[in-house]
Amino acid sequence: MSGRTEGGAVECRHLSLALLLTAASLILPTPALAHASDRGHVLLLPTGYYLVGGAFAVAVSFLVLALLPAESLDRFWRRRLPLFAFGDVFRTILSLISFAGFAILIIAGLFGSRDPLSNPLPLVIWTLLWAGVTLLQGVFGDLWSWLNPWIGPWRLVLRLWGGNNEGRWHLPQWLGCWPAVILFFAFAWFELIDPAPDDPARLALAAGLYWLFSFLAMLAFGYRAWSRSGEFLTVFFSMVARFAIVERNEDGRLGLCWPGAKLFAAEPLPTSGIAFLLLALSSVSFDGLSKTFFWLGLFGINPLEFPGRTAVVGSGTFGLVLTFVLLAAVFLLAVWLGQCLARSDHTLGQAAGLLVWSIVPIALAYHVAHYLTALLIDGQYALAALSDPFALGWNLFGTADMQIEAGIVAGADSAWWLWNVQAGAIILGHVLAVLVAHGFAWRPHPQPSRAALSQFPLTLLMIAYTVFGLWLLATPTAG
Amino acid sequence: MADKNGFFDLSKTTLTRRTALKGLAAGAGLAVAPGFVRYSQAQSSAPIKIGFQSHRTGIGAAYGRWYEKTTAAAVKAINAAGGINGRQVEVIIEDDGTDPGRGAEVVGKFATQHKTDIVFGTLFSHVVIGSAPAAGENKMPYFVVSEGHHVASTKLNRYVFQPGITDVKSQIQSMAPWIAANAGKKVTQIFPDFAFGYDHRDYLPPALKAQGAEVIAQIAIPPTESSFTKYFPQIPAETEVIYHVMVGPAVLTFVKELGEFYGSNRPQLFGFIDSLEATDINSPGLEFLDGSHFWEGSPRYAQANDSEAQKAYRAAVGIDDNGAAVGDPKDVSTAAHMFGCWETLYVVKKAMEDAGYKGPEDRAKLVEATEALTEFAEGPEHPQGPKTFNGKIHQCFGIQNISKVEGGKLKVVHKTKIEDGLYEAEGDYTTQAL
Structure with a gap:
């Protein structure tokens, strides 16, 4: 059905096609109409000042925090504004509705329009879920634990056929969330490297099979166990939700808290958790990097005549792995150096497991900056597509014929606004990361000077990552 | 909309713009739908299926969006007027990701899965070149809207046509008389150092020479360059015209820096709007272009x-007087190219009607009928202007516009003649077997 699965003939032709292409490129003129694009407007902005200013802001926040007494900070972050209690009864119903919606989307993916901007499946998965829900989780807390399409069906199956909440088998402790790390890598590869992740049928197969696989794993190992160690979306979303300003305590009472305040209650993550968070940040970073003239230039690819995703599968896979390895190495080095400077007797694993939580606001900031324009444009396409999921001429929500206003991200004025929002998010994310790291530093190092020293290398890394993040938004890119 | 069995029936409804474009369902869906067989018994009522190889994602997406709008408008107009041979037209969009490898797969899908009558609508040349072999292997008529010289070079195959937009060789050649007569005789070219630039590098000098003018310098800029000041001293002092065809995100920077280099005392500037397609001509940094020509x-x-x-x-496509989307003035269209989608679909209509086209078994007849076409009169079907068509090289030839940037708008100051862009055929597709 999808390009990849439709038959060996197509696959077999690839080599000869590549040869033909190369030959054709040599003998034929190949005009390419690279669009001047909105990045062109950003190139005219004084982005250099932002890079310097961003680095300065992160450095200053580190210095200011170092001077503040630990107790006052702690008191500040512990403040809560209680709201109302919210029972658990709707969780199953909401999840069942979500599952039904998901099933409809899969059917739409298989049998609806072939156009990825008219079919609701790619728009919902990539734009509303991956770009949108991540941000909602970061602001409003763990909505995913209510909306995910597994818990409802899982509870239903247990009720109808009986079974153990804890599943038939137990996952070994050492496994941590390594399955989620592997599955997240597969997801990131599909999103960033696969030639056609937007193809509705291809995505329907991938998403449908993933749902089934996860559901079977939840039946086998229990919902709770698998959603903590294997189901990568739940692992990711629950980590992101730790940053949110809405908290729900064990009695079901909702309350408001400061951004990131919930992180302070977090326990150190195991090695697999460290890897997961670093992979989440490195993959979105690589997505930005992979489109830059700089990266394409390294592989001799002309960005003005970008040869398409099928031509960069190898370099993309390499880059995705390399970005993760580099980020992990630099992060661990920074934590290790901090431990040395503070003469800490905690293990590297303990310190890194705690401090890696400071990656959450950075990952969120990258997410905002990276997906902002997609949300603004593809979000509109999604609204239109949802009104007519099977391309049958329906208009369920009255949005099927809405005009897609691509102009909201076009032109110099929009470029200025978007740049400022994106740059602001990146800088704010890193300042908050410094804050979170600072809050954690007090735990192993009650002595202020040692706490500050232990943070110094990590702060340098965050300054560097701020500059990197802003550079990704400012440098010329393909497309 | 649905028949009594609950199946959607195209024959009983007028296609809206949306349903026409989205297709009723994928081939996969139709193939398993029990109601599908009705068309095999009554093919005359089945829609003509056009596979739209669309740059929905990838670097061509800005063009792809407007190609989709133009195609939707043309299909709506064609269907409102009775369709093709009395049959409605249905467009099935597949995204090629502006990717030659994916493009070839998509052509294969159209042939084997969707079983479309033709494939249509590709813009980016490398996707055309990558997809053409698949079109040939599947004996699938492939109507591109690319403006590349690849079709007319006769190095592709007999199934590939470009009847709705002139090719770049013709475009460049037809600029020469006006440049030599109005802008200046000594021309310096600045172009990106890859195939797109090479077309201009190679086709302009002989065309200018024939007009008594000359190219006195050619400055190739590496595609990854984002600052250009260091190249400007290479422009000879006696230059009367700078012919520039930069593309990509650094175009605005290029113009701004050129303006800073020259100040108010500059040579004439002549460019191709490809540099600024879908970009507001009044963007900051482009002030220097005032009074220049495109x-x-x-x-x-x-x-x-x-x-x-x-x-x-x-009006049908939905662009306002400034060439932006009606109701969304910042969404500037790709007006210089997208008309080709409209005109190509009318050429397909004409060729299908001439061939008495009934279905995929008549694809060879469609190829021959298209090759037999010779000219298209200016009118609702060809609003850009009159064209001739050379069936041997599968390429149309038409008029070009030369526009001056004046008061923040592009004002047409000259329209070329079709003859200005004619050149000797480089081969003959009709000698190839079908």
């Missing part, structure tokens, strides 16, 4: 002497 395939801005056909075309 090639335009079809004018972005409404002109005082626009024909009724041009006005109707603009």
